[in-house]
Amino acid sequence: MATIDLNKSTIRELNEKLQGGSSGDKFIVNNTVGKHALSVGLTKEVDVEINGHVGYYCAGMNQEASIKINGNAGPGLAENMMSGEVRVTGNASQYAAATAHGGLLVIEGDASSRCGISMKGVNIVVGGNIGHMSAFMAQSGSLVVCGDAGDALGDSIYETKIYVRGKVKSLGTDCVEKDMKKEHKEELAKLLDLAQMNYAVDEFKRYGSARKLYNFDIDQVDEY
Amino acid sequence: MCGIVGLFIKNPKLESQLGALVAPMLSEMTERGPDSAGMAVYRDPNEAGCKVTVLAQDSEFDWENFEKSVHTNFSVDKFYVNQNHAVLSLSSSLDKVQDWLHDNWKDLSVTSAGSNIEIFKGKGNPADFIEQFDIKNMTGTHALGHTRMATESAITTEHSHPFSTGQDLCLVHNGSLSNHNRLRETLKRAGVQFKTDNDSEVAAGYLSWRLSEGDDLDEALNHAIEDLDGFYTFAIGTKDGFAVMRDPIGCKPAIMAETDDWAAMSSEYRAIATLPGAENARIWEPEPTQIYSWKRN
Numbered sequence: 087m088a089t090i091d092l093n094k095s096t097i098r099e100l101n102e103k104l105q106g107g108s109s110g111d112k113f114i115v116n117n118t119v120g121k122h123a124l125s126v127g128l129t130k131e132v133d134v135e136i137n138g139h140v141g142y143y144c145a146g147m148n149q150e151a152s153i154k155i156n157g158n159a160g161p162g163l164a165e166n167m168m169s170g171e172v173r174v175t176g177n178a179s180q181y182a183a184a185t186a187h188g189g190l191l192v193i194e195g196d197a198s199s200r201c202g203i204s205m206k207g208v209n210i211v212v213g214g215n216i217g218h219m220s221a222f223m224a225q226s227g228s229l230v231v232c233g234d235a236g237d238a239l240g241d242s243i244y245e246t247k248i249y250v251r252g253k254v255k256s257l258g259t260d261c262v263e264k265d266m267k268k269e270h271k272e273e274l275a276k277l278l279d280l281a282q283m284n285y286a287v288d289e290f291k292r293y294g295s296a297r298k299l300y301n302f303d304i305d306q307v308d309e310y
Numbered sequence: 311m312c313g314i315v316g317l318f319i320k321n322p323k324l325e326s327q328l329g330a331l332v333a334p335m336l337s338e339m340t341e342r343g344p345d346s347a348g349m350a351v352y353r354d355p356n357e358a359g360c361k362v363t364v365l366a367q368d369s370e371f372d373w374e375n376f377e378k379s380v381h382t383n384f385s386v387d388k389f390y391v392n393q394n395h396a397v398l399s400l401s402s403s404l405d406k407v408q409d410w411l412h413d414n415w416k417d418l419s420v421t422s423a424g425s426n427i428e429i430f431k432g433k434g435n436p437a438d439f440i441e442q443f444d445i446k447n448m449t450g451t452h453a454l455g456h457t458r459m460a461t462e463s464a465i466t467t468e469h470s471h472p473f474s475t476g477q478d479l480c481l482v483h484n485g486s487l488s489n490h491n492r493l494r495e496t497l498k499r500a501g502v503q504f505k506t507d508n509d510s511e512v513a514a515g516y517l518s519w520r521l522s523e524g525d526d527l528d529e530a531l532n533h534a535i536e537d538l539d540g541f542y543t544f545a546i547g548t549k550d551g552f553a554v555m556r557d558p559i560g561c562k563p564a565i566m567a568e569t570d571d572w573a574a575m576s577s578e579y580r581a582i583a584t585l586p587g588a589e590n591a592r593i594w595e596p597e598p599t600q601i602y603s604w605k606r607n
Binding site for chain 2: 119120121122138139141142158160161177179180198199217218
């Protein structure tokens, strides 16, 4: 167990130390005071606990590592994550898990706008609400929202599965409500369990792509 | 990219430390805006008369001669020079003072007018600005600051924020407006005057115009959502507090925080983290198009 104090270490020193860790290593990071790009580019199965609020791009490009933030996260949390797990005990600002390919992001509080924008396989579980334009152009993976969703949810969505427990302010273009089949209930139950969120699967509705934007529609030729 | 900070003192005991509290916030936003910096400070009200801040472009400007002339023409409550700015607290009406400045002192531009507000701004690194203007020793009820990274117009003192938008009102802006050229022409025809080609000055001019048309601040900001095209987080300083509003898309960041002692806003949490008790503050992100305001009761 190594403790890194950001009053004494630079961000570069921190990231070099975390990136140089071996699988099974544990790190604690203190005195974050909203600094940017903390714990980015990790590729080993290390365990990082960050105490305090973090700024832009925390846990970016994460692979294998398990990162827990005891606080709020700024914009771009877990951007382009490939695998591993990132958990925030507070809220996350805009475009959390943007373009992320894999792994699990758990936001215990609220997520701001554009959560999961262009997500490509990551699973995201949000304990609270999410902001507008979330899952915009989402391509793969699942987004679970235990609270409400803002405007234009899933606009221009490809194949991501969105599960929302509360209200959806509005759906984006080509995003529609869909049936909860057995496989969806199983997947949702698994994600809620992994995220340690205690909600019944039956309280959720599923949203996804109507797949009407996949091909050019000759009837819309007048629009151009 | 730009940085915005705002600090509103709730506990009067902290008013003597306003500058000491807001200077580290501004400094923390240097990376968002290293080109120029500015600060609006609300303090020492002159309700009976008026208070005006003037800026001299010429570094050789003869402030002694100006001060003599002010004393000859007005009953002066307070006059002081801070770098290339001077603050005039006078017993006369604001119109009279502004007319006199306009007619006699073409080399000076007015950066703020009202009864409480003082606006200072300058080119260069925010740390130098804080040092030169002795921001850390400023007292007051609330302050609004800006660090600028110029993206659409020149780097000069006059292009720097805050922009005055009327009596005791000022605007700082993070973002960019896309319809400012057309809007500037429309506002000019309505009688609004502009000093620069800066987009944020158009937003300030727009709010001044709406307020002169009878809107209150909330109404003016709601009209701004309709008429301004582009990205913005605005912080507007008022005599009693300040207001914050983000555009409908909400791309530009903003974070707000409040304790029993103070209320603060900034582009990023790291600026707020410099304040005492920040770790236990109530923290939230303002929703797009919602107006958040603090007022002294």
